[in-house]
Amino acid sequence: MTRKLFNLAAAGLLVVALPILAAGPAESQRYVVERGDTLWDIAATFFDNPWQWPKVWYANPAINDPNLIYPGDVLTLTWQAGQPTVSYQPQEAIAPHGKVSDTPALTSVDSRLLPYLRQDMLVEKARLVALPRVLGSTDGRQYLSLHDTLYVDAALNAKDWQVFRVEKTFSRTEKSGAGAESTAMVSLKHVADGRIRAQSQGRSVLTLTSVVQEVRPNDVLLPLPEKTSPRFWPQAAQIDATLLGHLYGSEYVANGQLVVLDKGAKDGVTAGQMFTVTEAGANVLNGPGEYRYQNANESTTQAITPMPDVTVGQTMVVRAYPWVSLAVITQARQPIKAGMHAVPPSPQPAYGR
Numbered sequence: 001m002t003r004k005l006f007n008l009a010a011a012g013l014l015v016v017a018l019p020i021l022a023a024g025p026a027e028s029q030r031y032v033v034e035r036g037d038t039l040w041d042i043a044a045t046f047f048d049n050p051w052q053w054p055k056v057w058y059a060n061p062a063i064n065d066p067n068l069i070y071p072g073d074v075l076t077l078t079w080q081a082g083q084p085t086v087s088y089q090p091q092e093a094i095a096p097h098g099k100v101s102d103t104p105a106l107t108s109v110d111s112r113l114l115p116y117l118r119q120d121m122l123v124e125k126a127r128l129v130a131l132p133r134v135l136g137s138t139d140g141r142q143y144l145s146l147h148d149t150l151y152v153d154a155a156l157n158a159k160d161w162q163v164f165r166v167e168k169t170f171s172r173t174e175k176s177g178a179g180a181e182s183t184a185m186v187s188l189k190h191v192a193d194g195r196i197r198a199q200s201q202g203r204s205v206l207t208l209t210s211v212v213q214e215v216r217p218n219d220v221l222l223p224l225p226e227k228t229s230p231r232f233w234p235q236a237a238q239i240d241a242t243l244l245g246h247l248y249g250s251e252y253v254a255n256g257q258l259v260v261l262d263k264g265a266k267d268g269v270t271a272g273q274m275f276t277v278t279e280a281g282a283n284v285l286n287g288p289g290e291y292r293y294q295n296a297n298e299s300t301t302q303a304i305t306p307m308p309d310v311t312v313g314q315t316m317v318v319r320a321y322p323w324v325s326l327a328v329i330t331q332a333r334q335p336i337k338a339g340m341h342a343v344p345p346s347p348q349p350a351y352g353r
Contacts, residue, residue: 029077033069042069046077046086119162119225121247122260122321125169125184131220132156134163135203143214149197152204152221159196160224161206163215164188168249170260172323183323187247187260191215193224234316237273237344239263243315245338247326252335258318259327261342265320273317275327275342281307315342 031045069075074089123131132154137144144150167189173182191213194206208215241263246253253259263269283294284305294300314331329336 028079031075031077033071033073033075035071037071042075046075046084119190119222121188121190121258121319122170122185122324122326123188125186128166128186128220131222132204133221134215134217134219136217142216144208144216145214146208146211148215149205149207150194150215152196152206154204155199155202156196156204156206156221158223161194161196161221162190162224163192163194163208163219163221165191165213165216165219168245168247170244170324172244172262174323185260185321185324187249188220188222189213189248191219194221233272234274235270235272237269237275237317237342239267239269239344241267241269241275241325241342243277243336243338243340243342244324252337253329253332254335255329255332257329259315259329259336261315261317261325261327262323264323264325266322269317269320269325271317271319274330274345275315275317276311276345277313277315277329277332277336278309278341278343279312280341281309283307309341312336312340314345 029046031042033042069088070090076087076089078085078087132152134144135151135153137148137150141148165188167187170185170187171182172185173180175181191211192208192215193210194208196204197207198205206221241261243253244260244262247258247260250257261269261275284291284307285294285300285302286292287303294304312333313329313336315327315329317325317327319326327342
């Protein structure tokens with residue numbers, strides 16, 4: 001496609017590009033769906049206002065279910081009475097012998113994000129106590145790899161499991177009455193998959209069937225989730241939030257990487273909400289003729305003139321938990337870090353570096 005909203009980046013998951021302008025009312029556009037497209041990619045080709053894309057997809061009688069569009073299908077945008085209409089021609093109607101490809105239908109998000117949508121990558125710290133953990137192997141090895149057999153400290157009924165490593169703790173404190181209540185969430189990094197082979201004396205025997213990193217004692221297990229196709233669309237966030245940091249603790253965050261926001265479902269945050277990421281502008285001290293920047297950690301009683309905040313990127317929520325949210329950086333003009341603000345997108349062009 002000429003311009004995609006979501007494209008794979010060499011070093012990350014996703015990169016977001018600004019939507020291109022739609023064709024004028026007197027024109028029509030035809031597009032053949034390609035492998036790797038998402039519904040947002042196609043919408044970005046046709047329309048210039050991302051917040052109205054759902055109306056076009058779901059109010060269109062020619063498309064019963066946009067999540068059942070396949071590579072090879074043909075979509076044509078036309079304008080009727082000033083309103084856009086997308087007509088749909090499935091590939092099976094074009095090819096005389098049925099569908100040329102048996103590839104899966106498109107989804108509204110890139111497939112590389114699906115693991116973060118299907119499985120809990122953030123869990124309450126108190127819940128860790130109840131999760132089964134890797135005990136180790138009979139030969140006492142510290143690092144276990146593909147096809148190795150290990151013991152788990154619980155009798156597990158499900159057959160297929162995922163193994164995670166506890167990475168970073170994120171805390172949010174809320175005022176409650178006369179005191180304050182703190183919620184701690186921990187991030188889990190997927191390191192392997194395994195299958196239960198047997199149970200013995202309250203323990204389980206698990207064989208590693210796929211490995212991303214070597215498994216260690218004390219890694220935790222969660223059941224393998226069902227494969228589902230999430231359906232959500234971009235929408236403007238309505239509240240301000242603060243970036244708590246990279247999901248796995250890196251100091252800086254780049255395009256396609258995941259961050260944790262300090263607002264969640266209880267604050268009205270939902271999957272698909274878009275935030276503009278900003279960095280606080282510098283503070284200027286003193287009066288005319290003696291202006292200077294305030295140094296980091298410098299306290300002063302002098303008058304402070306704050307400079308405007310600077311737009312440094314964009315992020316989209318992919319999963320909302322009660323008190324925090326998981327979001328992907330879709331645009332980064334500079335390295336993004338904890339402490340930066342996430343604000344609702346502005347219809348007016350914002351100042352940026």
